[in-house]
Amino acid sequence: SAVISQKPSRDICQRGTSLTIQCQVDSQVTMMFWYRQQPGQSLTLIATANQGSEATYESGFVIDKFPISRPNLTFSTLTVSNMSPEDSSIYLCSVGTGSTDTQYFGPGTRLTVL
Amino acid sequence: GENVEQHPSTLSVQEGDSAVIKCTYSDSASNYFPWYKQELGKRPQLIIDIRSNVGEKKDQRIAVTLNKTAKHFSLHITETQPEDSAVYFCAANAGGTSYGKLTFGQGTILTVHP
Numbered sequence: 001s002a003v004i005s006q007k008p009s010r011d012i013c014q015r016g017t018s019l020t021i022q023c024q025v026d027s028q029v030t031m032m033f034w035y036r037q038q039p040g041q042s043l044t045l046i047a048t049a050n051q052g053s054e055a056t057y058e059s060g061f062v063i064d065k066f067p068i069s070r071p072n073l074t075f076s077t078l079t080v081s082n083m084s085p086e087d088s089s090i091y092l093c094s095v096g097t098g099s100t101d102t103q104y105f106g107p108g109t110r111l112t113v114l
Numbered sequence: 115g116e117n118v119e120q121h122p123s124t125l126s127v128q129e130g131d132s133a134v135i136k137c138t139y140s141d142s143a144s145n146y147f148p149w150y151k152q153e154l155g156k157r158p159q160l161i162i163d164i165r166s167n168v169g170e171k172k173d174q175r176i177a178v179t180l181n182k183t184a185k186h187f188s189l190h191i192t193e194t195q196p197e198d199s200a201v202y203f204c205a206a207n208a209g210g211t212s213y214g215k216l217t218f219g220q221g222t223i224l225t226v227h228p
Contacts, residue, residue: 031214042203043158043218059115092157096214101146103216105157107192 001029002095011062012112020079021109023093028073031096033103034066038089044089049076051100083113116141116208120219127194128227135202135222138186143209147180147187148216150203158203162189194226 003026010057013019023032032049045066047055055068070076080087094103117140117146127133145166150158164171164178171178175194180187191198199205202222208215 016148033214033216042221045215048215087161101214101216102148102160102163104160105150107157 001104002029002097004093004095004104006071006093006106006109008109009107010110010112012114015084015113017083018079018081019046019083019111020077021091021093021111023078023106025074025095027097029095029097030073031103032070032076033094033096034068034078035092035094035105036089037092037108043092046078049078049093080111081112085113087111088113116144116206116215116217118204118206118217118219120204120222122222123220124223124225126225127151129194129196131194133189133191133194133198133222133224133226135189135204137188137204137206137219138184138187139206139217140185141206142185144206146210147178148205148209149176149178149189150205150218152201152203152221154200158166191224194224196226196228199224199226 007022022078032107034046035043037043045058047057049055049068049070051070067079090108092108093106096103120137148163151161152158158224162176164180175192177190202220205216
Protein backbone atom coordinates (compact mmCIF):
# COMPACT_ATOMS: atom_id res chain seq x y z
CA SER A 1 0.00 0.00 0.00
CA ALA A 2 1.02 3.65 -0.42
CA VAL A 3 3.12 5.43 2.20
CA ILE A 4 1.15 8.37 3.55
CA SER A 5 2.54 11.19 5.68
CA GLN A 6 0.90 14.14 7.35
CA LYS A 7 2.29 17.39 8.69
CA PRO A 8 2.13 18.54 11.39
CA SER A 9 1.63 15.46 13.55
CA ARG A 10 0.16 17.65 16.28
CA ASP A 11 -0.36 21.29 17.09
CA ILE A 12 -1.81 23.53 19.76
CA CYS A 13 -3.47 26.64 18.40
CA GLN A 14 -5.26 29.70 19.69
CA ARG A 15 -8.91 30.25 18.89
CA GLY A 16 -9.55 32.43 15.87
CA THR A 17 -6.43 31.27 14.04
CA SER A 18 -6.12 28.86 11.10
CA LEU A 19 -4.02 25.74 10.60
CA THR A 20 -3.13 24.04 7.33
CA ILE A 21 -2.54 20.29 7.40
CA GLN A 22 -0.61 18.59 4.64
CA CYS A 23 -1.04 15.07 3.32
CA GLN A 24 1.67 13.58 1.10
CA VAL A 25 1.57 10.19 -0.65
CA ASP A 26 4.57 8.43 -2.16
CA SER A 27 2.65 7.42 -5.29
CA GLN A 28 -0.16 8.80 -7.41
CA VAL A 29 -3.58 7.97 -6.04
CA THR A 30 -7.02 8.35 -7.49
CA MET A 31 -8.95 9.39 -4.42
CA MET A 32 -8.01 11.45 -1.39
CA PHE A 33 -10.31 12.10 1.54
CA TRP A 34 -10.23 14.11 4.75
CA TYR A 35 -11.79 12.79 7.97
CA ARG A 36 -12.27 14.16 11.45
CA GLN A 37 -12.12 12.00 14.56
CA GLN A 38 -13.28 13.78 17.67
CA PRO A 39 -11.98 12.46 21.01
CA GLY A 40 -13.27 8.96 21.67
CA GLN A 41 -15.45 9.04 18.58
CA SER A 42 -15.66 7.45 15.16
CA LEU A 43 -14.43 8.84 11.87
CA THR A 44 -16.52 11.40 10.02
CA LEU A 45 -15.86 12.26 6.39
CA ILE A 46 -15.29 15.97 5.86
CA ALA A 47 -14.77 16.02 2.11
CA THR A 48 -13.38 14.33 -0.95
CA ALA A 49 -10.35 16.16 -2.32
CA ASN A 50 -10.66 16.28 -6.10
CA GLN A 51 -7.57 16.82 -8.20
CA GLY A 52 -7.85 19.98 -10.24
CA SER A 53 -11.32 20.94 -9.03
CA GLU A 54 -13.18 22.00 -5.92
CA ALA A 55 -13.54 19.51 -3.10
CA THR A 56 -16.86 17.76 -2.47
CA TYR A 57 -18.04 18.46 1.06
CA GLU A 58 -20.27 16.32 3.26
CA SER A 59 -23.32 17.63 5.05
CA GLY A 60 -22.29 19.82 7.94
CA PHE A 61 -18.95 20.84 6.48
CA VAL A 62 -18.39 23.96 4.36
CA ILE A 63 -15.58 25.27 2.23
CA ASP A 64 -15.20 28.51 4.17
CA LYS A 65 -14.41 26.57 7.34
CA PHE A 66 -12.42 23.71 5.78
CA PRO A 67 -10.84 24.84 2.52
CA ILE A 68 -9.10 21.99 0.72
CA SER A 69 -6.56 21.97 -2.06
CA ARG A 70 -5.35 19.12 -4.22
CA PRO A 71 -2.89 20.40 -6.78
CA ASN A 72 -1.75 16.95 -7.97
CA LEU A 73 -2.28 13.21 -7.47
CA THR A 74 0.11 12.91 -4.51
CA PHE A 75 -0.64 15.91 -2.30
CA SER A 76 -3.54 17.63 -0.54
CA THR A 77 -4.03 20.21 2.18
CA LEU A 78 -6.86 20.82 4.62
CA THR A 79 -7.14 24.16 6.38
CA VAL A 80 -9.12 24.51 9.58
CA SER A 81 -10.16 28.17 9.63
CA ASN A 82 -11.14 30.51 12.43
CA MET A 83 -10.67 27.72 14.95
CA SER A 84 -12.64 27.23 18.14
CA PRO A 85 -12.15 24.65 20.92
CA GLU A 86 -14.84 22.51 19.24
CA ASP A 87 -12.40 21.97 16.36
CA SER A 88 -10.06 20.04 18.66
CA SER A 89 -9.86 16.66 16.96
CA ILE A 90 -7.65 14.32 15.03
CA TYR A 91 -7.70 15.07 11.32
CA LEU A 92 -6.82 12.20 9.01
CA CYS A 93 -6.33 11.98 5.30
CA SER A 94 -6.99 8.74 3.49
CA VAL A 95 -6.22 7.59 -0.01
CA GLY A 96 -7.91 5.23 -2.38
CA THR A 97 -6.11 3.52 -5.21
CA GLY A 98 -7.16 1.94 -8.43
CA SER A 99 -10.69 0.93 -9.12
CA THR A 100 -11.56 -0.31 -5.64
CA ASP A 101 -12.97 1.48 -2.61
CA THR A 102 -10.06 0.37 -0.41
CA GLN A 103 -8.76 3.25 1.69
CA TYR A 104 -5.59 3.67 3.70
CA PHE A 105 -5.14 6.31 6.34
CA GLY A 106 -2.39 8.75 7.09
CA PRO A 107 -1.02 8.97 10.64
CA GLY A 108 -3.31 11.88 11.54
CA THR A 109 -2.85 15.38 12.92
CA ARG A 110 -3.86 15.93 16.53
CA LEU A 111 -5.19 19.47 16.87
CA THR A 112 -5.89 21.17 20.18
CA VAL A 113 -7.53 24.60 20.15
CA LEU A 114 -7.28 26.69 23.29
CA GLY B 115 -27.23 8.66 2.85
CA GLU B 116 -25.66 5.55 4.32
CA ASN B 117 -26.07 4.81 8.02
CA VAL B 118 -23.93 2.20 9.77
CA GLU B 119 -24.76 0.88 13.23
CA GLN B 120 -22.17 -1.10 15.19
CA HIS B 121 -22.56 -3.27 18.29
CA PRO B 122 -21.43 -3.76 20.93
CA SER B 123 -19.70 -0.53 21.91
CA THR B 124 -17.42 -2.40 24.30
CA LEU B 125 -16.42 -6.06 24.40
CA SER B 126 -14.31 -7.78 27.02
CA VAL B 127 -13.04 -11.33 26.50
CA GLN B 128 -10.49 -13.69 27.97
CA GLU B 129 -7.42 -14.57 25.98
CA GLY B 130 -8.17 -17.49 23.70
CA ASP B 131 -11.89 -16.75 23.47
CA SER B 132 -13.65 -15.59 20.31
CA ALA B 133 -14.96 -12.07 19.72
CA VAL B 134 -17.77 -11.05 17.41
CA ILE B 135 -18.65 -7.50 16.37
CA LYS B 136 -21.76 -6.80 14.32
CA CYS B 137 -22.73 -3.99 11.96
CA THR B 138 -25.84 -3.12 10.00
CA TYR B 139 -26.07 -0.74 7.07
CA SER B 140 -28.94 1.05 5.40
CA ASP B 141 -27.95 1.66 1.76
CA SER B 142 -28.81 -1.40 -0.33
CA ALA B 143 -26.43 -0.10 -3.03
CA SER B 144 -23.40 -0.50 -0.73
CA ASN B 145 -21.10 -3.22 -1.99
CA TYR B 146 -17.85 -2.85 -0.02
CA PHE B 147 -17.43 -3.40 3.72
CA PRO B 148 -14.01 -2.89 5.34
CA TRP B 149 -12.97 -3.35 8.96
CA TYR B 150 -10.33 -1.17 10.60
CA LYS B 151 -8.36 -1.66 13.79
CA GLN B 152 -7.18 1.43 15.65
CA GLU B 153 -4.72 1.13 18.49
CA LEU B 154 -4.38 3.98 20.95
CA GLY B 155 -2.71 6.98 19.31
CA LYS B 156 -2.36 5.22 15.97
CA ARG B 157 -4.03 5.49 12.61
CA PRO B 158 -6.90 3.14 11.62
CA GLN B 159 -5.46 0.09 9.88
CA LEU B 160 -7.39 -2.00 7.38
CA ILE B 161 -7.51 -5.58 8.67
CA ILE B 162 -10.01 -7.24 6.37
CA ASP B 163 -12.69 -6.30 3.87
CA ILE B 164 -15.46 -8.02 1.97
CA ARG B 165 -17.35 -7.24 -1.19
CA SER B 166 -20.98 -7.99 -1.82
CA ASN B 167 -20.29 -10.81 -4.26
CA VAL B 168 -19.05 -13.08 -1.44
CA GLY B 169 -20.60 -14.14 1.84
CA GLU B 170 -17.50 -14.84 3.91
CA LYS B 171 -13.79 -14.08 3.89
CA LYS B 172 -11.07 -15.37 6.21
CA ASP B 173 -7.55 -14.26 6.98
CA GLN B 174 -5.89 -16.40 9.65
CA ARG B 175 -7.68 -15.63 12.93
CA ILE B 176 -10.08 -13.07 11.54
CA ALA B 177 -13.11 -13.54 9.34
CA VAL B 178 -15.91 -11.38 8.06
CA THR B 179 -19.38 -12.53 7.07
CA LEU B 180 -21.92 -10.61 5.02
CA ASN B 181 -25.68 -11.04 4.76
CA LYS B 182 -26.84 -8.75 1.98
CA THR B 183 -30.49 -9.59 2.41
CA ALA B 184 -30.48 -8.56 6.04
CA LYS B 185 -27.92 -5.79 5.42
CA HIS B 186 -25.56 -6.82 8.14
CA PHE B 187 -21.96 -7.94 8.37
CA SER B 188 -19.84 -9.22 11.22
CA LEU B 189 -16.21 -9.48 12.27
CA HIS B 190 -15.10 -12.67 13.96
CA ILE B 191 -11.78 -12.95 15.80
CA THR B 192 -10.83 -16.40 17.06
CA GLU B 193 -8.18 -17.33 19.63
CA THR B 194 -7.96 -13.73 20.80
CA GLN B 195 -4.66 -12.39 22.09
CA PRO B 196 -3.91 -9.33 24.25
CA GLU B 197 -2.50 -7.57 21.18
CA ASP B 198 -5.97 -7.74 19.62
CA SER B 199 -7.05 -5.14 22.18
CA ALA B 200 -7.99 -2.00 20.21
CA VAL B 201 -10.94 -0.09 18.80
CA TYR B 202 -12.50 -1.76 15.79
CA PHE B 203 -14.53 0.14 13.19
CA CYS B 204 -16.74 -1.25 10.48
CA ALA B 205 -17.57 0.80 7.42
CA ALA B 206 -19.67 0.66 4.28
CA ASN B 207 -19.18 2.44 1.01
CA ALA B 208 -21.75 4.66 -0.61
CA GLY B 209 -23.03 2.91 -3.70
CA GLY B 210 -24.08 4.48 -6.92
CA THR B 211 -22.30 7.68 -7.84
CA SER B 212 -20.67 8.32 -4.46
CA TYR B 213 -17.66 6.19 -5.35
CA GLY B 214 -15.09 5.74 -2.63
CA LYS B 215 -16.95 7.38 0.26
CA LEU B 216 -16.99 5.36 3.47
CA THR B 217 -19.42 5.67 6.35
CA PHE B 218 -18.09 4.31 9.64
CA GLY B 219 -19.78 2.62 12.54
CA GLN B 220 -19.42 3.99 16.04
CA GLY B 221 -16.60 1.66 16.99
CA THR B 222 -16.13 -1.24 19.42
CA ILE B 223 -13.53 -1.16 22.18
CA LEU B 224 -12.22 -4.72 22.44
CA THR B 225 -10.27 -5.68 25.54
CA VAL B 226 -8.58 -9.07 25.70
CA HIS B 227 -7.59 -10.06 29.22
CA PRO B 228 -4.52 -12.29 29.60
